[in-house]
Amino acid sequence: MGHNRCVSVGLVGLGRLGRQHADNLAFRIPNCRLAAVCSINPEEVEEAQAQLGVPYGYTDYEEMLRNKELDAIFIASPSSYHCDQIEKALAAGFHVFSEKPLGLYMEEALRVQEAVRRHPDQVFMLGFMRRYDRSYVYAKRKIEAGAIGEPVLIRCYGIDPAQAMPGFLQFAKSNYSGGLFLDMAIHDLDLARWYLGAEAERVWAIGGSHRYTELAQLQDAETGAALVQFAGNKMGMFVAGRNCAHGYHIETEIIGTLGTLRIGTVPEKNQVAIMDDRGVVRECANGFLERFEQAYLDEAIDFVRAILDGRQPEVKVEDGVLSTALGYACKESFETGQLVEVSTPAALCSPHKAR
């Protein structure tokens, strides 16, 4: 606030999450203007333009990049496009926000890192929105204030609602999702690094498919568990899954030497409790858009402010690279059954040193 400048944003990707970003960018972000939308689906483009009053519409991403009115590109396209679109937008001189992941393969993540490092004056931000969720932010501040002493163990659950499984199975038959640990656990792996203040060293990951056994044929798991040893004998426990009966279960616990914090133990939908012949019932959030609505908004606000303030956001490309490296180690461990050392290639120096 207090800025007179306005950031013009072009958004690519108008799926469910893309459309949510579009609504936010159009109406709810101070000093921001949604000036262009892009999708390979022309109907999505037209609808967004009409409903949100967006002047420019594209079905060709590179054409949008030639629009000189734009200041920043917001990438919410399918994961397989991220790496390429980030590189091109940076090369064209734009500030870039990209949804996670940096790419579907480790090499893509490293390519993005290189591109970002080549353009230090452009803002780059990765959509680890949980770091903007109020409860997660509050927990971080509490830890920094010493409320639980030194964090030594983190437990993260990230389980998608069972009702989304049929859609996922349909998608997974013809697309590469990255598998449970890369696709679902990546936010948790980032959170673990953030809260523990340490990098992963070794991991063992296991999993199974007991209800939807076709997942096993896709080399994937319905429910997986990983144990990670972090530097300094810190510990991480992760449950990732796609078969949560009660909704979208995102829960994080940080155990410290003097106390423990839990976020989202009951993944409640709202503040209503229903008491009826079943007992006392708390209904649950049914997906990421519902649970993280505020975080999706606040990350975009911070992206715009970072551009106006001429600073980089707190979530750095290295966070994406290191979380991806850990996700790949989980995936390898799950697939081989072995304990896996988390490789940190020379390129992956810590984000603190990186800048």
Next chain:
Amino acid sequence: MGHNRCVSVGLVGLGRLGRQHADNLAFRIPNCRLAAVCSINPEEVEEAQAQLGVPYGYTDYEEMLRNKELDAIFIASPSSYHCDQIEKALAAGFHVFSEKPLGLYMEEALRVQEAVRRHPDQVFMLGFMRRYDRSYVYAKRKIEAGAIGEPVLIRCYGIDPAQAMPGFLQFAKSNYSGGLFLDMAIHDLDLARWYLGAEAERVWAIGGSHRYTELAQLQDAETGAALVQFAGNKMGMFVAGRNCAHGYHIETEIIGTLGTLRIGTVPEKNQVAIMDDRGVVRECANGFLERFEQAYLDEAIDFVRAILDGRQPEVKVEDGVLSTALGYACKESFETGQLVEVSTPAALCSPHKAR
């Protein structure tokens, strides 16, 4: 513990609660022996004798009172017998425990008070078991330790499970229950006096029967609410009912000048939470025997200890009388629609002064 003496108890009443008391007295009370059982139903007597190893069985209460081996009489018979049985047991020289209420009418409560006062060397205890429930005891100690400052408002819910309604309707057609406020709220009225440390002055009570409208014809209510002004501008809010969908809802809240205590907000059955397509579900206790199992046991332990220690228990007959007087004021207010002054006849001096 540490006593060598053993208290021999004769129990009258072998209904559901009576039988629970019998099991406790037979097996779970140190220095106590269940020596006799009495019921107008000879089968109940035989069964209890056989299963619990009780030497004496009676179908005639006065005959039991002639058994010189007994030290104490435990009364768990229907409410309409309480007053008479208490008087006779005291006259025969026994220590007496009686389930609530002291009687169905105010005069009966006063008659019992007179009888108790005539036998100051015999232990008399009224079954306000909630005062022995660990959570209620803990709350009392916290308040005495200043945790919430001065208690100024109490809210009490006492709502029977809806599933018990058909049985109650059957009972109420041919019996006088005392009505919602005397039958259901009496424990709460006692708790209010206990926690606030003050006596009631005025009450307004209202109610309605929206699901089981036949209750209105019995001059009773399915759900009732009372607001009571206590001495010193303290306040009591009471909800009594018989139509709780989720189980047996006993909840108490004490608001003080520096904090608030709540007991039983979720009337949980146990520590299990079920997460399924309904959300996060806490199942609830389904009745007083389940909720107050520990309290029923501990009140009997205290009764036996009081006898062995030669002292009176903390719950005094005056507590029964004053709670009954308040219950009657609620009932009168509900029936007349008017604000009612809580009468405290001369006989009702405070329990503190009484002894």
Next chain:
Amino acid sequence: MGHNRCVSVGLVGLGRLGRQHADNLAFRIPNCRLAAVCSINPEEVEEAQAQLGVPYGYTDYEEMLRNKELDAIFIASPSSYHCDQIEKALAAGFHVFSEKPLGLYMEEALRVQEAVRRHPDQVFMLGFMRRYDRSYVYAKRKIEAGAIGEPVLIRCYGIDPAQAMPGFLQFAKSNYSGGLFLDMAIHDLDLARWYLGAEAERVWAIGGSHRYTELAQLQDAETGAALVQFAGNKMGMFVAGRNCAHGYHIETEIIGTLGTLRIGTVPEKNQVAIMDDRGVVRECANGFLERFEQAYLDEAIDFVRAILDGRQPEVKVEDGVLSTALGYACKESFETGQLVEVSTPAALCSPHKAR
């Protein structure tokens, strides 16, 4: 969304809540433009204009009303100005949103009602924001869907944080707040009418000042309790207060014939639980701006949409009048100690019939 028109709003009042409204109107409301701000304090006006990019600034309300660019007036000034400012804005042809209350006296509420009725083509909306809170909206929908059968009893707590007491005492020495029931309970009285679908008939209200005894000298109470009989033997229990140790306690419970809903039992700040040597701790919201942030936003969104759609919002002026009438009845009962009939002057026909 989908509208091309944009509503230009002029806001009067730039206190804490006014400033929150200003931020919302400036940045977060689709099809809305904050075109003017007004306050008797010129510094507040300048600051808001600078930070929010507002073209027009006024220290004179009537001057703002002469601005022909404006479509609507948003009133967030002190309560004593509401009635007059509403009348003038309506007379000048504007759509009007006003913070509660309609006025400090019953006659003011009725004057506003008359004014609104004289301008049926202008949108008028009263800031009963709780009706826009997601949890409250969800509860309403659940009830309409039959989740708890017929609502028969509502319990509402509205207790301000103790830490705000010193500021309130300062204010109350030289201002008329309306007293606990009108100032604090008015939202709850509206909610009771909304959820029960019935109007109040009789009330008894009591209260006391045990920590801040100076409140008694102001004819006010620190903590108050009211029992209200609604049509059809429905019941309402209200606790209003200004001395909540743990934060801002807004809790609502609706008991129906088949179930119960509770909103905000733990007035939690966020989804973080802290486990340390105190036990498991949930920190609480500390005021209305924190608890109802989303509701303040959504009510403004609905106001703007109602203007664009040419319809009246769901909260009608009659809701304000009837809630105020009930609040006055509570106040009278508290002051006289008597049971009070809730007067419904001829002017107060039901909102359903009103339009």
Next chain:
Amino acid sequence: MGHNRCVSVGLVGLGRLGRQHADNLAFRIPNCRLAAVCSINPEEVEEAQAQLGVPYGYTDYEEMLRNKELDAIFIASPSSYHCDQIEKALAAGFHVFSEKPLGLYMEEALRVQEAVRRHPDQVFMLGFMRRYDRSYVYAKRKIEAGAIGEPVLIRCYGIDPAQAMPGFLQFAKSNYSGGLFLDMAIHDLDLARWYLGAEAERVWAIGGSHRYTELAQLQDAETGAALVQFAGNKMGMFVAGRNCAHGYHIETEIIGTLGTLRIGTVPEKNQVAIMDDRGVVRECANGFLERFEQAYLDEAIDFVRAILDGRQPEVKVEDGVLSTALGYACKESFETGQLVEVSTPAALCSPHKAR
């Protein structure tokens, strides 16, 4: 109940837990008589005899075994004595209850198993009391009834209160505790097998000592985490520790294909919530005697009934052996840093086949 016979029990070990068992056996177990107590500390023996009215007292265990009035021996002595005392009691013809563990070393556990198998007509029971806790029993029944489909992942927390740490450090300097996984996690390892209905195959365990670093010198950890792969791709996650700030944290979660059960998420002390300037606080249980009071009682009741009924209890010696084998695998993994196969020696056939 209904038995006329009475089981005479001799108890060895009068430490904190031993004394709790003594109180239960003396007063709260139907058809049971505490006839003898034994401790190397003659004062403990005298005190227990006097307070509980126990006729026989011993400081020599073998002397107690020569008492022909006894039917059963209850072992609550230090862990290092268990194996030997069990063997001797079985050899002397007694029914035997032993606190966990079967022994401090795997060979001891196997020796006990052999001894038990040599005396199939004597009741042998191991004190896995959690299987008798009402919440755990309820969860088991729910699972058997299909409430969560097929159990696929279990998460168990077993963390001792930090306030017990100084005592433990004192003890551990001169005694072998077995280490975190054998000493603390053994109950959880048994529960995992019980709920999953599967045996462990592989484990990786890690841990650290961040507050009490002297634990590292004892080859032990303050907080440890283990991930276990069970047959059928089922998963177990375990946190064991001795540094819980908020009390005694025992929590168990079972994730199934159709739902999830959680037991003890908030390890609450009782049903009281305290609301004060800290927020809403639930105080926690501070140790095993408080948390599992009911379970300690009910396991003893079942032991006595099993003797009277001439049957073996549900918890079999093989459960102890298999849980111990898994505990040793955790310990080995923690000490070597490697993934460890859980050995199941030929002697360890499954309990289902064993009888």
